[in-house]
Amino acid sequence: MGTKVKRIGVLTSGGDAPGMNAAVRAVVRTAINQGVECIGIRRGWNGLINSDFICMTPSTVSHTINKGGTVLYTARSKEFMTVEGRQKALGTCKLLGLDGIVAIGGDGTFQGALALSRQAAENGTDIKVVGIPATIDNDIGCSHYTIGFDTACNTAIECIDKLRDTMQSHERCSVVEVMGRHAGYLALYVGISVGATAVLIPEREVDFQRDVVEKIRDARLAGSTHYMVVVAEGAGSAIDIGKQIHNEVGIDPRVTVLGHIQRGGAPTARDRETASRMGYEAVMTLLRDTGNSIIAMHDGRIVDLDMEEALAMKKNFQMDRYQVLEALSYSAHII
Numbered sequence: 001m002g003t004k005v006k007r008i009g010v011l012t013s014g015g016d017a018p019g020m021n022a023a024v025r026a027v028v029r030t031a032i033n034q035g036v037e038c039i040g041i042r043r044g045w046n047g048l049i050n051s052d053f054i055c056m057t058p059s060t061v062s063h064t065i066n067k068g069g070t071v072l073y074t075a076r077s078k079e080f081m082t083v084e085g086r087q088k089a090l091g092t093c094k095l096l097g098l099d100g101i102v103a104i105g106g107d108g109t110f111q112g113a114l115a116l117s118r119q120a121a122e123n124g125t126d127i128k129v130v131g132i133p134a135t136i137d138n139d140i141g142c143s144h145y146t147i148g149f150d151t152a153c154n155t156a157i158e159c160i161d162k163l164r165d166t167m168q169s170h171e172r173c174s175v176v177e178v179m180g181r182h183a184g185y186l187a188l189y190v191g192i193s194v195g196a197t198a199v200l201i202p203e204r205e206v207d208f209q210r211d212v213v214e215k216i217r218d219a220r221l222a223g224s225t226h227y228m229v230v231v232a233e234g235a236g237s238a239i240d241i242g243k244q245i246h247n248e249v250g251i252d253p254r255v256t257v258l259g260h261i262q263r264g265g266a267p268t269a270r271d272r273e274t275a276s277r278m279g280y281e282a283v284m285t286l287l288r289d290t291g292n293s294i295i296a297m298h299d300g301r302i303v304d305l306d307m308e309e310a311l312a313m314k315k316n317f318q319m320d321r322y323q324v325l326e327a328l329s330y331s332a333h334i335i
């Protein structure tokens with residue numbers, strides 16, 4: 001930018017995540033506190049294309065820190081993936097006099113932000129972008145944590161605890177599908193936390209005999225009369241797994257797909273606090289004029305990373321957690 005930042009935009013894009021509002025609130029209040037005006041872009045990147053915006057003041061974000069969803073609305077914009085769409089968006093940036101944008105979302109959101117900034121540079125203008133990772137999937141390579149993950153885990157755990165009550169009474173098997181897109185973080189954390197009989201994740205090739213049949217058999221041998229199988233959506237369909245259990249184990253499981261309930265609800269302390277810190281850091285990063293960045297969590301610290309480098313990062317799946325799950329399962333205790 002080189003020049004003083006006077007006005008920035010903030011938007012939420014992609015799938016919503018609990019804690020997005022806390023991040024928006026932090027961006028708005030930090031900006032205003034630093035003497036910078038803040039415009040809320042509504043409905044993700046579509047808002048920039050369609051000039052759909054709202055002027056933010058400290059009071060527009062009052063009483064939002066505790067709310068799930070996103071007050072700015074969100075969308076997955078196909079038009080923004082085109083040069084023409086981004087050209088329209090740059091027109092809105094010019095009209096609004098935006099010096100920078102804070103984009104809250106996942107990988108797709110950040111790719112869009114980078115494409116916008118590059119296209120602006122080709123046009124001889126300057127729009128700096130800063131990304132804040134928010135998705136219940138926790139699947140962003142550059143950050144150990146993404147806003148919304150903790151709340152989604154707690155929501156899934158609460159639902160599964162309830163399922164366990166009825167499964168226990170009827171001595172049944174429950175197969176529960178959790179979200180996570182192509183990643184198994186949600187399933188693994190939830191599986192450990194509910195003491196699941198078996199957990200299927202995309203990061204580990206599923207061997208039905210080893211991962212399901214033997215686990216149920218071992219639990220049965222150990223005296224258990226109810227079984228909880230957690231399936232990450234990326235590892236397969238809970239309905240299919242349920243049918244396979246019926247056919248190969250000879251029991252009659254009940255299948256629950258938790259679905260979008262995992263995306264809603266009041267954010268937990270972890271998500272509110274992380275979102276507040278990341279929102280603050282995003283604005284301070286824009287003001288430091290260090291270039292396009294992503295705000296990330298590294299070992300509990302909030303850091304800002306060069307956006308291009310950050311988008312190329314991959315995180316190692318935490319297989320040590322899978323080992324914990326295995327060690328605590330009945331299979332590990334059969335002599």
Ligand code: F6P
Pocket residue numbers: 015135136137179180181233263
């Ligand atoms: O990325 C968040 C997420 O909830 C994934 O876990 C899931 O696969 C996807 O979004 C669902 O998307 P939609 O809300 O478009 O159905």
